Amino acid sequence: MRYVRMPIEVESPEEYGYGRIRYNLSESSVADRSVAGLGLTIPDLTLLYGEHRGGGELRRLIAETSGGVVADDVLVTVGAAGALFIIATALLGADDHLVVVRPNYATNLETPRAIGCAVTHVELDFESGFRIDPQAIAAAVTSKTRIISVTCPHNPTGTMLSAVELGELVALAKARGCYLLVDETYRDLSFDGPLPLAASLGEHVISVASLSKAYGVPGIRIGWIITRDTALQERFLAAKEQISICGSVIDEWVGEQILTRRDELLTPTLTEMRRRRDRVTEWIAGEDLLDWVAPSGGVVCFPRMRSEPRGGTDAFYKRLLEEHGCYVGPGHWFELPDTYFRLGYGWPTAEELEGGLQAISAALRG
Structure with a gap:
């Protein structure tokens, strides 16, 4: 494994220092919750080795809330990042080939590189609405392709596959004898309702998700x-x-409590995230220096500058942070030009989001 630190982690707000950022619009989740805020009192748990697959009740709840699968189909992991690492290292070697869409969450790209397998990136472009085209995926598959890797809802754009497109990818992977990996981390934040759980559509399909993004x-x-x-x-x-x-018995216990109250926690979150998306939509409509593809899920979007800002993109990001205290995720986090940036509208308070949007407009103009 040839490990290289990813820019999205090197430059993350936790590495830079949360206290140095006034308007943090770089995060890709809803606001972080606390144990007290969830109304939980952690009991006197025995800190033993837990079930290797994950606690039975937690796996049952994951299966129940996912739909179309049972507890034995679920393996609990250390976040979605741990899940993606397990899948890549278990299925890919130096003689294998991966087809993966780009831009993408960095781990979906970097771990296969560290393994040394052959990788074909299917580029998602702004002009087509960052749409994942099953025909473009099919053209990239070879006899050595082991995995087709997509995300839905997509990070960093917030776009989604249609049910028909997902079905086409499921059929394509089966016909070509490879696995379809669908990173569904934002599935519970699909604004018009989630697609069927990908893994329920075939034994060759693998779903990955976590509690991190939708539940904070x-x-x-x-x-x-x-x-x-x-x-x-x-x-x-x-x-x-x-x-x-x-896994951690404490983490798994908290996870059980959250999924037991899934609808109670998720329903108001979805209502608020739809409201925030509407606010960002309104802002973009009045911001003549930016364009975007409106998101259908998740809590991130990926605006594009219509032209280079004054002094170039480096100067823009410097002004944005140093003069206005606002932080966003520059395009190079996702292997695209820095005229793109990821804007997270779920993590900050409503007031911080508003301040951040105004800061971006000001920094674009110098």
């Missing part, structure tokens, strides 16, 4: 892999056992 609990590190292929599930379990054996 990235600190408990609860993610999961779902596959109906029992042999593949055992391989992923073997990987997990060699990495961490099991």
Whole structure:
């Protein structure tokens, strides 16, 4: 493995220092929750080795809230990042080939590079609405392709596949004898309702998700892999056992409480995120220096500058942070030009979001 630190992590707000940022619009989740804010009192848990697959009740709740699968199809992991690492290292080697869409969440790109497998990026472009084109995916598949990797809802653009397009990808992967990996981390934040769980559509389909983004609990590190292929599930379990054996019993207990109250927590979150998307839509409509593709899910969008700002993009980001205290995710986090940036509208308070939007407009004009 040839590990290289990813820009999105090197330049993350937690590395830069939250206290140095006034308007943090770089985050990709809803606001972080606290134990007290969730109304939880952690009981006197025995800090033992837990079930290697993840606690039975937690896996049952994940399966129940996902739909179309059972608890035995679920492997609990250390966040979605841990899930993606397990899948890549379990299925890809130097002689294999991966087809992955770009831009993308950095781990979906960097871990395969560290493994040394061949990678074909299917570029999603602004002009087509960042649409994932099944025909473009099909053209990239070779006899050595092991995995087709997509995200839905997409990070960083917030766009989504249609049910028909998802079905086409499921059929394509089956016909070409490879796995379809769908990163569904934002599935619970699909504004017009979620697509069917991808893993429920075939044994060759793998779903990945977590509690981090939609529920505001990235600190408990609860993610999961779902596959109906029992042999593949055992391989992923073997990987997990060699990495961490099991998960944290405290984290898993908190995860159970959250999923037990899923609708109570998620319904107001979706209402608020739709309202915030509408506010960003209104701002973009009045901002003649930016263009965007409106998101259909998640809490991020990916605006594009219509032209280079005064002094260039480096000067823009410097002004934005140093003069206005606002932080966004520049395009190079996603291997695109810095005329793009990821704007997260779910994490800041409503007042901070408003301040951040005005800061971006001011910094664009110098």
